[in-house]
Amino acid sequence: MALRVRVCTTGDVAEGELRGFAVHGVTWPVMVTRLAGELIAFPGVCPHDDVSLVDYGKLDERELVCRVHGYRFDLDTGRCEHAPGLHLRRYKITVVADEVWVDLL
Ligand code: FES
Structure with a gap:
Protein backbone atom coordinates (compact mmCIF):
# COMPACT_ATOMS: atom_id res chain seq x y z
CA MET A 1 0.00 0.00 0.00
CA ALA A 2 1.29 3.47 -0.84
CA GLY A 16 21.44 22.34 -5.50
CA GLU A 17 18.67 23.83 -3.41
CA LEU A 18 17.31 22.08 -0.31
CA ARG A 19 13.74 22.85 0.67
CA GLY A 20 11.22 21.51 3.13
CA PHE A 21 7.51 21.34 2.34
CA ALA A 22 4.80 20.90 4.92
CA VAL A 23 2.28 18.20 4.12
CA HIS A 24 -1.10 18.29 5.82
CA GLY A 25 -1.38 15.55 8.41
CA VAL A 26 2.34 14.66 8.34
CA THR A 27 4.45 15.54 11.39
CA TRP A 28 7.69 16.41 9.62
CA VAL A 45 13.77 14.77 10.50
CA CYS A 46 17.30 13.68 11.30
CA PRO A 47 17.56 9.89 11.78
CA HIS A 48 19.90 10.52 14.73
CA ASP A 49 17.40 12.47 16.81
CA ASP A 50 14.12 14.35 16.44
CA VAL A 51 15.66 17.43 14.88
CA SER A 52 14.19 19.31 11.96
CA LEU A 53 16.25 19.12 8.79
CA VAL A 54 14.55 22.30 7.61
CA ASP A 55 16.41 24.07 10.39
CA TYR A 56 19.58 22.00 10.67
CA GLY A 57 20.03 20.17 7.37
CA LYS A 58 22.37 21.34 4.63
CA LEU A 59 23.74 19.88 1.44
CA ASP A 60 27.37 19.04 0.79
CA ARG A 67 24.43 20.53 11.69
CA VAL A 68 23.43 19.44 15.20
CA HIS A 69 26.12 16.74 15.52
CA GLY A 70 27.60 16.86 12.05
CA TYR A 71 26.40 13.44 10.88
CA ARG A 72 26.48 13.02 7.13
CA PHE A 73 24.04 10.95 5.11
CA ASP A 74 24.71 9.78 1.57
CA LEU A 75 21.72 10.83 -0.50
CA ASP A 76 22.18 7.90 -2.89
CA THR A 77 22.39 5.11 -0.33
CA GLY A 78 21.00 6.73 2.83
CA ARG A 79 24.05 5.52 4.74
CA CYS A 80 25.58 7.49 7.55
CA GLU A 81 29.36 7.33 7.75
CA HIS A 82 29.37 8.27 11.45
CA ALA A 83 26.78 5.77 12.62
CA PRO A 84 26.27 2.77 10.32
CA GLY A 85 23.05 1.87 12.17
CA LEU A 86 21.38 5.06 11.00
CA HIS A 87 19.75 5.38 7.61
CA LEU A 88 18.18 8.31 5.78
CA ARG A 89 15.19 7.01 3.91
CA ARG A 90 14.45 8.26 0.42
CA TYR A 91 10.91 8.66 -0.78
CA LYS A 92 9.84 7.38 -4.15
CA ILE A 93 8.93 10.36 -6.38
CA THR A 94 6.36 10.49 -9.14
CA VAL A 95 6.05 13.60 -11.30
CA VAL A 96 2.68 14.21 -12.94
CA ALA A 97 2.30 17.35 -15.04
CA ASP A 98 4.99 19.22 -13.07
CA GLU A 99 3.52 18.20 -9.73
CA VAL A 100 5.87 16.29 -7.42
CA TRP A 101 4.27 13.45 -5.49
CA VAL A 102 6.05 11.27 -2.96
CA ASP A 103 5.14 7.91 -1.50
CA LEU A 104 5.35 8.26 2.27
CA LEU A 105 4.64 4.55 2.73
S1 FES B 1 20.50 15.26 15.56
FE1 FES B 1 21.21 15.22 13.53
S2 FES B 1 23.24 14.53 13.72
FE2 FES B 1 22.50 14.45 15.75
Missing part, protein backbone atom coordinates in the same frame (compact mmCIF):
# COMPACT_ATOMS: atom_id res chain seq x y z
CA LEU A 3 0.42 6.78 0.72
CA ARG A 4 1.13 9.26 -2.05
CA VAL A 5 1.03 12.97 -1.29
CA ARG A 6 1.59 16.06 -3.41
CA VAL A 7 4.58 17.99 -2.12
CA CYS A 8 5.46 20.77 -4.57
CA THR A 9 5.96 21.49 -8.25
CA THR A 10 9.13 20.75 -10.19
CA GLY A 11 9.80 24.49 -10.48
CA ASP A 12 9.83 24.93 -6.69
CA VAL A 13 13.28 23.34 -6.24
CA ALA A 14 16.30 24.64 -8.11
CA GLU A 15 19.48 22.68 -8.76
CA PRO A 29 8.02 18.29 6.35
CA VAL A 30 9.17 16.52 3.24
CA MET A 31 12.64 17.61 2.12
CA VAL A 32 13.25 17.94 -1.60
CA THR A 33 16.43 18.70 -3.45
CA ARG A 34 17.60 18.53 -7.05
CA LEU A 35 21.05 17.17 -7.81
CA ALA A 36 22.36 16.77 -11.36
CA GLY A 37 18.77 17.29 -12.49
CA GLU A 38 17.41 14.48 -10.31
CA LEU A 39 14.76 15.25 -7.70
CA ILE A 40 15.43 13.58 -4.35
CA ALA A 41 12.96 13.53 -1.45
CA PHE A 42 13.38 12.37 2.13
CA PRO A 43 11.87 12.97 5.58
CA GLY A 44 12.50 16.28 7.26
CA GLU A 61 27.51 17.74 -2.76
CA ARG A 62 25.52 14.45 -2.60
CA GLU A 63 25.42 14.31 1.18
CA LEU A 64 22.93 15.66 3.66
CA VAL A 65 24.67 17.08 6.71
CA CYS A 66 22.82 17.56 9.98
Whole structure:
Protein backbone atom coordinates (compact mmCIF):
# COMPACT_ATOMS: atom_id res chain seq x y z
CA MET A 1 0.00 0.00 0.00
CA ALA A 2 1.29 3.47 -0.84
CA LEU A 3 0.42 6.78 0.72
CA ARG A 4 1.13 9.26 -2.05
CA VAL A 5 1.03 12.97 -1.29
CA ARG A 6 1.59 16.06 -3.41
CA VAL A 7 4.58 17.99 -2.12
CA CYS A 8 5.46 20.77 -4.57
CA THR A 9 5.96 21.49 -8.25
CA THR A 10 9.13 20.75 -10.19
CA GLY A 11 9.80 24.49 -10.48
CA ASP A 12 9.83 24.93 -6.69
CA VAL A 13 13.28 23.34 -6.24
CA ALA A 14 16.30 24.64 -8.11
CA GLU A 15 19.48 22.68 -8.76
CA GLY A 16 21.44 22.34 -5.50
CA GLU A 17 18.67 23.83 -3.41
CA LEU A 18 17.31 22.08 -0.31
CA ARG A 19 13.74 22.85 0.67
CA GLY A 20 11.22 21.51 3.13
CA PHE A 21 7.51 21.34 2.34
CA ALA A 22 4.80 20.90 4.92
CA VAL A 23 2.28 18.20 4.12
CA HIS A 24 -1.10 18.29 5.82
CA GLY A 25 -1.38 15.55 8.41
CA VAL A 26 2.34 14.66 8.34
CA THR A 27 4.45 15.54 11.39
CA TRP A 28 7.69 16.41 9.62
CA PRO A 29 8.02 18.29 6.35
CA VAL A 30 9.17 16.52 3.24
CA MET A 31 12.64 17.61 2.12
CA VAL A 32 13.25 17.94 -1.60
CA THR A 33 16.43 18.70 -3.45
CA ARG A 34 17.60 18.53 -7.05
CA LEU A 35 21.05 17.17 -7.81
CA ALA A 36 22.36 16.77 -11.36
CA GLY A 37 18.77 17.29 -12.49
CA GLU A 38 17.41 14.48 -10.31
CA LEU A 39 14.76 15.25 -7.70
CA ILE A 40 15.43 13.58 -4.35
CA ALA A 41 12.96 13.53 -1.45
CA PHE A 42 13.38 12.37 2.13
CA PRO A 43 11.87 12.97 5.58
CA GLY A 44 12.50 16.28 7.26
CA VAL A 45 13.77 14.77 10.50
CA CYS A 46 17.30 13.68 11.30
CA PRO A 47 17.56 9.89 11.78
CA HIS A 48 19.90 10.52 14.73
CA ASP A 49 17.40 12.47 16.81
CA ASP A 50 14.12 14.35 16.44
CA VAL A 51 15.66 17.43 14.88
CA SER A 52 14.19 19.31 11.96
CA LEU A 53 16.25 19.12 8.79
CA VAL A 54 14.55 22.30 7.61
CA ASP A 55 16.41 24.07 10.39
CA TYR A 56 19.58 22.00 10.67
CA GLY A 57 20.03 20.17 7.37
CA LYS A 58 22.37 21.34 4.63
CA LEU A 59 23.74 19.88 1.44
CA ASP A 60 27.37 19.04 0.79
CA GLU A 61 27.51 17.74 -2.76
CA ARG A 62 25.52 14.45 -2.60
CA GLU A 63 25.42 14.31 1.18
CA LEU A 64 22.93 15.66 3.66
CA VAL A 65 24.67 17.08 6.71
CA CYS A 66 22.82 17.56 9.98
CA ARG A 67 24.43 20.53 11.69
CA VAL A 68 23.43 19.44 15.20
CA HIS A 69 26.12 16.74 15.52
CA GLY A 70 27.60 16.86 12.05
CA TYR A 71 26.40 13.44 10.88
CA ARG A 72 26.48 13.02 7.13
CA PHE A 73 24.04 10.95 5.11
CA ASP A 74 24.71 9.78 1.57
CA LEU A 75 21.72 10.83 -0.50
CA ASP A 76 22.18 7.90 -2.89
CA THR A 77 22.39 5.11 -0.33
CA GLY A 78 21.00 6.73 2.83
CA ARG A 79 24.05 5.52 4.74
CA CYS A 80 25.58 7.49 7.55
CA GLU A 81 29.36 7.33 7.75
CA HIS A 82 29.37 8.27 11.45
CA ALA A 83 26.78 5.77 12.62
CA PRO A 84 26.27 2.77 10.32
CA GLY A 85 23.05 1.87 12.17
CA LEU A 86 21.38 5.06 11.00
CA HIS A 87 19.75 5.38 7.61
CA LEU A 88 18.18 8.31 5.78
CA ARG A 89 15.19 7.01 3.91
CA ARG A 90 14.45 8.26 0.42
CA TYR A 91 10.91 8.66 -0.78
CA LYS A 92 9.84 7.38 -4.15
CA ILE A 93 8.93 10.36 -6.38
CA THR A 94 6.36 10.49 -9.14
CA VAL A 95 6.05 13.60 -11.30
CA VAL A 96 2.68 14.21 -12.94
CA ALA A 97 2.30 17.35 -15.04
CA ASP A 98 4.99 19.22 -13.07
CA GLU A 99 3.52 18.20 -9.73
CA VAL A 100 5.87 16.29 -7.42
CA TRP A 101 4.27 13.45 -5.49
CA VAL A 102 6.05 11.27 -2.96
CA ASP A 103 5.14 7.91 -1.50
CA LEU A 104 5.35 8.26 2.27
CA LEU A 105 4.64 4.55 2.73
S1 FES B 1 20.50 15.26 15.56
FE1 FES B 1 21.21 15.22 13.53
S2 FES B 1 23.24 14.53 13.72
FE2 FES B 1 22.50 14.45 15.75
